[in-house]
Amino acid sequence: MKEIILKELKSELLTPRGYLWYILTSVILSILSYLFLTNIELSLLDQSTMIFFLMEAVLSLGILHSIIYGSDSYAGEVERGTMEVLLLTPIRKTSIAFGKFAVSVINWFILFLISIPYILVVGKSGKNISVAITYLFILGTLIIMIVTSFNMILSIKLKSVKNAVLVGMLVFFLLGTAIILPPSLKHSSFIRYLDIINPVAAAVNSFDSVVIDSEGFRRQVIRIVVILIYLAAVILLLKRASQRDELVTGAR
Amino acid sequence: MILKANKLIKRYGQFTALDNVSFRVEKGDIFGFLGPNGAGKTTTIRILSSVLKPDSGSVEINGYDASKEPDYIKSIINSLPELFSCYDWMSATEYLGLFAKLYHSHPDIKELLKSVGLDALRRKPIGTYSRGMKQRLGIARSLINSPKLILLDEPTSGLDPIGRREIHDLLININKTKDTTILLSTHLLDDVDRLCNRIALIDNGKIVQEGHLEELKKSDMQTYLIKTKTNPKHFLQPPNIKMSVSEQGYLVQLDLGITLNYVLSELIKNKIEILEVIEQKRTLEELFFKLTGNNRKLL
Numbered sequence: 001m002k003e004i005i006l007k008e009l010k011s012e013l014l015t016p017r018g019y020l021w022y023i024l025t026s027v028i029l030s031i032l033s034y035l036f037l038t039n040i041e042l043s044l045l046d047q048s049t050m051i052f053f054l055m056e057a058v059l060s061l062g063i064l065h066s067i068i069y070g071s072d073s074y075a076g077e078v079e080r081g082t083m084e085v086l087l088l089t090p091i092r093k094t095s096i097a098f099g100k101f102a103v104s105v106i107n108w109f110i111l112f113l114i115s116i117p118y119i120l121v122v123g124k125s126g127k128n129i130s131v132a133i134t135y136l137f138i139l140g141t142l143i144i145m146i147v148t149s150f151n152m153i154l155s156i157k158l159k160s161v162k163n164a165v166l167v168g169m170l171v172f173f174l175l176g177t178a179i180i181l182p183p184s185l186k187h188s189s190f191i192r193y194l195d196i197i198n199p200v201a202a203a204v205n206s207f208d209s210v211v212i213d214s215e216g217f218r219r220q221v222i223r224i225v226v227i228l229i230y231l232a233a234v235i236l237l238l239k240r241a242s243q244r245d246e247l248v249t250g251a252r
Numbered sequence: 253m254i255l256k257a258n259k260l261i262k263r264y265g266q267f268t269a270l271d272n273v274s275f276r277v278e279k280g281d282i283f284g285f286l287g288p289n290g291a292g293k294t295t296t297i298r299i300l301s302s303v304l305k306p307d308s309g310s311v312e313i314n315g316y317d318a319s320k321e322p323d324y325i326k327s328i329i330n331s332l333p334e335l336f337s338c339y340d341w342m343s344a345t346e347y348l349g350l351f352a353k354l355y356h357s358h359p360d361i362k363e364l365l366k367s368v369g370l371d372a373l374r375r376k377p378i379g380t381y382s383r384g385m386k387q388r389l390g391i392a393r394s395l396i397n398s399p400k401l402i403l404l405d406e407p408t409s410g411l412d413p414i415g416r417r418e419i420h421d422l423l424i425n426i427n428k429t430k431d432t433t434i435l436l437s438t439h440l441l442d443d444v445d446r447l448c449n450r451i452a453l454i455d456n457g458k459i460v461q462e463g464h465l466e467e468l469k470k471s472d473m474q475t476y477l478i479k480t481k482t483n484p485k486h487f488l489q490p491p492n493i494k495m496s497v498s499e500q501g502y503l504v505q506l507d508l509g510i511t512l513n514y515v516l517s518e519l520i521k522n523k524i525e526i527l528e529v530i531e532q533k534r535t536l537e538e539l540f541f542k543l544t545g546n547n548r549k550l551l
Contacts, residue, residue, distance in 0.1 A: 003354055007339070010341075011339070014341065015341050081333075081335045081336050081337030082337050082338070084298075084336060085336055085393065088303060088326065088330065088333075089326060089351065090327050090356075091354050246303075
């Protein structure tokens with residue numbers, strides 16, 4: 001698995017596709033932070049709300065990257081013709097899967113490290129900064145694991161990067177819809193129910209709870225449990241899909 | 253014997269890609285797995301290299317059942333897929349280094365690259381290589397674990413004549429110097445004619461012929477050109493003898509069960525003067541067309 005991780009890391013860090021992503025992330029976070037600190041309307045927000053928005057933005061960027069990386073992980077290698085030679089080696093299929101999975105999490109760690117200075121600058125005189133960073137790290141990592149696993153499964157099943165990204169995006173927007181709804185709609189029982197079973201909403205609501213409302217860990221337990229259930233389910237499904245599915249296409 | 257495929261069946265939905273495919277490869281062979289496009293060659297290679305599982309049937313390599321010992325099998329064989337590609341951002345040294353680690357082997361990578369003529373380019377990104385160079389790099393990768401058996405799927409497909417000749421020479425060299433058995437899947441008859449000592453011919457997922465190349469060319473309906481002074485048709489009339497007249501003489505085709513001696517003795521008995529008897533050697537192309545159906549076109 002170590003060899004797969006190193007190969008994927010080199011591909012992510014040393015190729016234009018890899019480092020452009022980090023540059024783009026820095027640019028987006030710079031623009032957002034600049035707006036928070038200089039825009040008259042946005043600068044009227046209290047510091048906790050600014051941190052919360054920044055946390056949402058960092059998590060969204062992480063999810064976006066995980067969708068693309070997860071979707072490309074198998075289907076991309078199959079489409080480029082590099083998967084079959086990996087399958088010829090004695091390395092186990094699960095090692096390939098979890099090697100790629102690990103690199104997506106490492107990517108998230110890099111993105112998280114890039115975001116820390118922005119969070120510190122935007123929320124410099126506010127409260128709950130350390131709590132915000134801790135929750136972003138822990139819940140962000142869990143959500144990234146879920147999204148990566150889910151999109152890797154899509155990648156294995158659909159054997160098409162384009163289709164896996166499309167389905168992944170669709171699911172992401174579906175999950176995001178519950179979060180961006182106006183407060184009046186959020187109070188409906190259907191949306192509240194959807195909110196409870198939605199892992200992304202669970203993470204975002206938890207950010208809101210600890211950063212804006214300064215609520216403690218006990219209020220987050222159910223949300224974390226929901227996220228962990230999803231994580232366990234997708235990891236099991238990923239293991240199963242990577243072992244059972246035939247990962248080659250093309251000529252007979 | 254190094255490889256035995258036994259009654260392999262593989263279906264994709266309703267389509268039967270392999271239908272009871274059985275053949276064997278002896279140690280030291282360059283075995284040609286010949287067939288038209290879509291015949292089932294790639295599916296067979298993928299099953300032999302444990303990338304695909306057959307619906308039924310078994311594969312035995314070096315005395316081990318491939319379904320029971322896939323890790324061992326993967327460590328003693330290697331394969332070059334038809335639609336393979338390299339990581340273009342890596343150098344040849346990095347690429348082979350990665351696969352050496354995946355196989356837990358310790359080859360002399362510089363020497364390996366030298367053997368395929370890529371030593372001078374070993375630090376350049378693979379993305380800058382030509383197709384022929386990538387193919388040679390693929391062959392170097394398939395030697396990374398010093399395999400007893402290499403499965404090559406259309407290794408010369410898409411190469412120009414010079415590239416093909418280079419691959420041919422390379423494979424002959426590998427077979428002789430490294431004592432490696434080669435199974436070569438191809439639809440290019442020139443590859444088989446130049447390289448292989450034994451072949452299996454597959455069509456529509458079924459093996460239609462297997463054996464030594466020279467014997468297969470000789471077997472079945474044999475053609476002789478028998479030049480005679482007068483027309484012998486009144487004396488040669490069994491249904492399994494076909495005759496035609498050409499500028500050179502009378503062409504006699506013999507079907508199964510009829511020997512040349514019988515025809516000659518008939519001619520002599522009827523006092524037909526024989527001027528010359530020439531064996532018309534069957535070409536591989538003729539054999540291929542005959543066994544796969546004349547309506548098929550070779551690529």
